Amino acid sequence: MAKSDKIACYHCGEDCGRHPIEYDDKHFCCSGCKAVYEILSDNAACEYYSIENNPGIKNIQTEIGNKFAYLDNEEILSEILDFSDGGINKVKFFIPNIHCSSCIWLLENLHRFNKGILVSNVNFVKKEVQFTYKSEFISLRQLVELLASINYTPQITLDDLKAGDQPKTDKKIYYKLGVAGFCFGNIMLLSFPEYLNFNKTLEEEYRTAFAYINLVLILPVVFYAATDYFLSAFASLRKKVINIDLPISIGIVVLFIRSLVEVVTAADVGYLDSLAGLVFFLLIGKWYQNKTYQALSFERNYKSYFPVAVNTIDDDGIESAIPLKQLKTGQRIIVRNQELIPADAYLMKGQASIDYSFVSGESTPVAKKEKDLIYAGGRQMGSAIELVVAKEVAQSYLTELWNQDINTEKKESRLNSIVNTVSHYFTATIILISILSAAYWFIFNPDNVMNAFTSGLIIACPCALALTLPFAFGSAVRIYGRAGFYLKKPDIVERLSKIDTIVFDKTGTLTKNDEFQIDDSELILNSNELVLVKSAVKHSTHPLSVAIYQFIKSELEELDSFEEIPAAGISAFIDDQKIKIGSQSFVTGESKESGVYSSRVYISINDDFKGYYIIKNAYREGVEEIIGSLNKNYDLHLLSGDNESERQYFNQLLAKNDQIRFNQSPKDKLEYVRSLKENGRHVLMIGDGLNDAGALSESEIGISIAYNIYHFSPACDAILEASKFKDLVKFIQLSKKSMNIIKMSFIISFLYNIVGLIFAVQAFLTPVLSAILMPISSVTVVAFITIASLYNARRSNLDLKIS
Amino acid sequence: MSALFVLIGFSILVAAGFLIAFIWSVKNGQYEDEYTPSVRILFEDKVPEESDNNNINVTITKNSSNGN
Numbered sequence: 001m002a003k004s005d006k007i008a009c010y011h012c013g014e015d016c017g018r019h020p021i022e023y024d025d026k027h028f029c030c031s032g033c034k035a036v037y038e039i040l041s042d043n044a045a046c047e048y049y050s051i052e053n054n055p056g057i058k059n060i061q062t063e064i065g066n067k068f069a070y071l072d073n074e075e076i077l078s079e080i081l082d083f084s085d086g087g088i089n090k091v092k093f094f095i096p097n098i099h100c101s102s103c104i105w106l107l108e109n110l111h112r113f114n115k116g117i118l119v120s121n122v123n124f125v126k127k128e129v130q131f132t133y134k135s136e137f138i139s140l141r142q143l144v145e146l147l148a149s150i151n152y153t154p155q156i157t158l159d160d161l162k163a164g165d166q167p168k169t170d171k172k173i174y175y176k177l178g179v180a181g182f183c184f185g186n187i188m189l190l191s192f193p194e195y196l197n198f199n200k201t202l203e204e205e206y207r208t209a210f211a212y213i214n215l216v217l218i219l220p221v222v223f224y225a226a227t228d229y230f231l232s233a234f235a236s237l238r239k240k241v242i243n244i245d246l247p248i249s250i251g252i253v254v255l256f257i258r259s260l261v262e263v264v265t266a267a268d269v270g271y272l273d274s275l276a277g278l279v280f281f282l283l284i285g286k287w288y289q290n291k292t293y294q295a296l297s298f299e300r301n302y303k304s305y306f307p308v309a310v311n312t313i314d315d316d317g318i319e320s321a322i323p324l325k326q327l328k329t330g331q332r333i334i335v336r337n338q339e340l341i342p343a344d345a346y347l348m349k350g351q352a353s354i355d356y357s358f359v360s361g362e363s364t365p366v367a368k369k370e371k372d373l374i375y376a377g378g379r380q381m382g383s384a385i386e387l388v389v390a391k392e393v394a395q396s397y398l399t400e401l402w403n404q405d406i407n408t409e410k411k412e413s414r415l416n417s418i419v420n421t422v423s424h425y426f427t428a429t430i431i432l433i434s435i436l437s438a439a440y441w442f443i444f445n446p447d448n449v450m451n452a453f454t455s456g457l458i459i460a461c462p463c464a465l466a467l468t469l470p471f472a473f474g475s476a477v478r479i480y481g482r483a484g485f486y487l488k489k490p491d492i493v494e495r496l497s498k499i500d501t502i503v504f505d506k507t508g509t510l511t512k513n514d515e516f517q518i519d520d521s522e523l524i525l526n527s528n529e530l531v532l533v534k535s536a537v538k539h540s541t542h543p544l545s546v547a548i549y550q551f552i553k554s555e556l557e558e559l560d561s562f563e564e565i566p567a568a569g570i571s572a573f574i575d576d577q578k579i580k581i582g583s584q585s586f587v588t589g590e591s592k593e594s595g596v597y598s599s600r601v602y603i604s605i606n607d608d609f610k611g612y613y614i615i616k617n618a619y620r621e622g623v624e625e626i627i628g629s630l631n632k633n634y635d636l637h638l639l640s641g642d643n644e645s646e647r648q649y650f651n652q653l654l655a656k657n658d659q660i661r662f663n664q665s666p667k668d669k670l671e672y673v674r675s676l677k678e679n680g681r682h683v684l685m686i687g688d689g690l691n692d693a694g695a696l697s698e699s700e701i702g703i704s705i706a707y708n709i710y711h712f713s714p715a716c717d718a719i720l721e722a723s724k725f726k727d728l729v730k731f732i733q734l735s736k737k738s739m740n741i742i743k744m745s746f747i748i749s750f751l752y753n754i755v756g757l758i759f760a761v762q763a764f765l766t767p768v769l770s771a772i773l774m775p776i777s778s779v780t781v782v783a784f785i786t787i788a789s790l791y792n793a794r795r796s797n798l799d800l801k802i803s
Numbered sequence: 804m805s806a807l808f809v810l811i812g813f814s815i816l817v818a819a820g821f822l823i824a825f826i827w828s829v830k831n832g833q834y835e836d837e838y839t840p841s842v843r844i845l846f847e848d849k850v851p852e853e854s855d856n857n858n859i860n861v862t863i864t865k866n867s868s869n870g871n
Contacts, residue, residue: 047847051846101842101845104839104842104843105846108843108846122839123835123836123839124836124838124839124842125836125837125838125839126836171829171830171834174829174834175826175829178822178825178826178829179822182818182819182821182822185818186814186815186818189814190811206805206807209808213811213815
């Protein structure tokens with residue numbers, strides 16, 4: 001991991017720099033990592049380090065303090081706990097930092113730290129830990145503080161307050177699959193003698209007996225395993241549309257009734273093997289399609305982002321934690337470093353420096369003065385501030401944005417999916433053919449009427465057709481997932497292939513949140529002064545300081561003193577030289593000039609003004625190529641909440657200037673997407689912040705870009721790993737190829753259907769023929785789709801992780 | 804009654820036993836987390852009082868999807 005000249009931190013593996021902290025013969029990059037090591041070694045948990053190398057997480061939070069004081073509040077406690085009785089409590093936490101085997105080991109061995117922790121059980125896939133603890137020995141607050149001290153801070157948000165309301169994983173599909181598989185296997189076994197019964201050597205006694213056993217075995221298949229198809233067909237009929245489940249249901253019902261009649265009247269043995277196989281294969285398709293990413297959430301709204309409680313302060317200056325929903329207008333609240341502003345509020349006291357990166361994608365903190373209104377959703381960076389609540393949580397600007405009525409139903413019906421179009425015509429054709437052949441036989445040989453009619457409906461039962469979509473989409477979703485693109489639902493593949501308009505957000509989407517472009521043309525510093533600046537910014541965690549620190553390539557010196565004034569800048573002394581770095585008013589004493597578009601960092605040394613850095617967000621790799629190649633086939637639009645400073649750049653990049661809009665509010669973005677849709681466009685929106693949330697859900701496909709896919713991202717249809725943005729074009733191409741595969745496999749299954757129908761209309765269909773034709777068509781289609789999808793994935797040059 | 808029917812009845816009973824076992828395992832949540840148990844089984848159960856300078860040979864490498 002580390003190169004020979006670098007020392008990797010024993011805890012987190014990061015480079016320790018030139019002055020590592022040494023402790024217990026080990027090197028640490030910071031005191032935070034060392035502190036965690038001390039806690040672990042005190043509790044005999046150093047095995048943590050032997051399972052994987054440098055498994056730790058670098059501490060980014062400063063101190064815990066009163067942060068979790070709200071967990072002492074009984075009311076909140078009762079809503080968070082899953083179970084509480086006789087001092088034994090159970091609670092489940094989502095811990096995004098879980099990332100390796102060492103994490104599992106440590107979290108499951110927490111009982112070594114405190115005897116009150118009885119059991120802790122990690123679900124790695126969901127990044128969840130279930131704790132059982134005795135409140136006699138440890139309180140929930142202490143438990144959470146223990147987790148925070150070793151950097152496994154659980155995420156406790158408003159969403160967690162609906163205790164016991166967590167959606168359970170749907171196990172029905174497994175039960176149905178099990179039952180259908182059991183019945184299918186046994187029916188096949190008992191039907192096998194029939195297949196070899198060419199010379200009628202099988203005794204009639206056995207034939208009837210086997211048929212009756214099969215009849216019993218088919219009952220759970222039809223009345224339990226296949227119920228979803230009946231319900232879906234019925235629901236679609238009531239909506240006056242024909243979906244694929246209707247011909248399937250007809251097929252199942254006809255197969256069952258005809259077999260029942262044949263067996264009871266001792267005419268023949270029926271098609272029970274085909275029926276059981278049909279349902280079993282269909283269920284496998286359903287199961288395969290439902291690939292879900294359990295640790296990801298596509299439904300997050302402000303509730304999973306907001307804290308559960310807030311610290312209020314009364315007239316006597318006494319602090320207390322109250323649940324967020326009890327927060328009233330006019331109450332005074334305290335928001336500390338790294339905490340969230342829960343409601344629109346006026347700043348009363350303190351230096352506010354608000355990071356709105358979750359809201360707008362812009363990570364450079366914004367300074368606020370006293371009496372300024374601060375919108376909810378920002379994160380305070382720096383010392384604690386006091387605010388007076390201006391609007392209740394539910395009426396805040398951000399919350400209102402969320403609660404705007406967005407009709408998601410419309411989204412589904414706007415695009416008529418290919419399979420529904422096909423089954424529409426398919427069903428009509430099949431019924432027509434069956435009626436025609438019945439009519440023909442009615443004239444020429446009435447004995448064959450029922451046979452021909454039911455045979456048509458049976459053989460046309462679109463098993464292969466119905467398996468096409470689940471397998472094609474299921475494969476595509478898996479390939480996307482391995483390439484870092486996570487879809488919420490499989491049918492998004494089809495929607496993706498149909499889009500014709502792409503709307504980009506700028507900040508955080510086309511630009512990187514965590515990387516800056518620095519222009520030092522307005523700054524004159526000699527090499528000694530660069531050392532001073534670099535040494536000074538090293539001690540600041542402000543994103544711009546970090547950017548400057550990385551930008552200057554020079555040595556470091558020890559500081560004599562360092563002071564950071566939030567929302568202003570830093571001042572430091574090195575060898576009696578005074579360095580000031582920060583805003584214009586802080587460094588030069590002049591107030592800000594208006595009309596300045598980009599961030600500037602001013603520098604003075606010994607009160608001698610040296611100039612300023614111009615800092616912009618860096619663009620993602622490949623932005624120009626992506627826009628270049630998308631420009632040919634798609635209508636591109638850019639919506640940015642920022643000012644016009646970069647209009648020039650985008651005018652070159654995007655052909656049509658009127659499709660670039662700056663100074664867009666979240667509502668403007670939503671309206672813009674809506675008007676595109678009203679013009680008949682199929683819109684793909686890519687954004688990252690809460691300010692895009694409205695537009696994301698209004699568009700046909702909303703893609704949310706995330707640096708860490710397990711952290712917060714607004715509600716969307718798909719989550720794209722930030723580093724995979726360059727593959728966007730390939731993802732869209734792959735969806736088109738998937739649709740081609742679907743069309744080809746439709747043709748294959750139609751061919752089988754035609755062959756089957758030729759037998760059926762002549763009243764030649766026999767149980768054996770049906771038992772051969774149905775599985776063969778299904779297997780060919782599934783094999784074709786799987787192979788073709790894999791081939792396409794290989795050809796697409798996507799970087800696929802092994803999953 | 805032919806011995807065949809006895810055998811069929813018996814085989815279906817056995818198969819039903821497996822079906823019940825499957826349903827029980829689903830109900831028990833064995834399909835909810837297919838990854839963690841595979842890691843957990845490789846941990847050594849050690850008594851916490853033991854010294855930490857151990858010689859554990861278990862090294863599990865895994866493609867971490869999380870860039871932390």
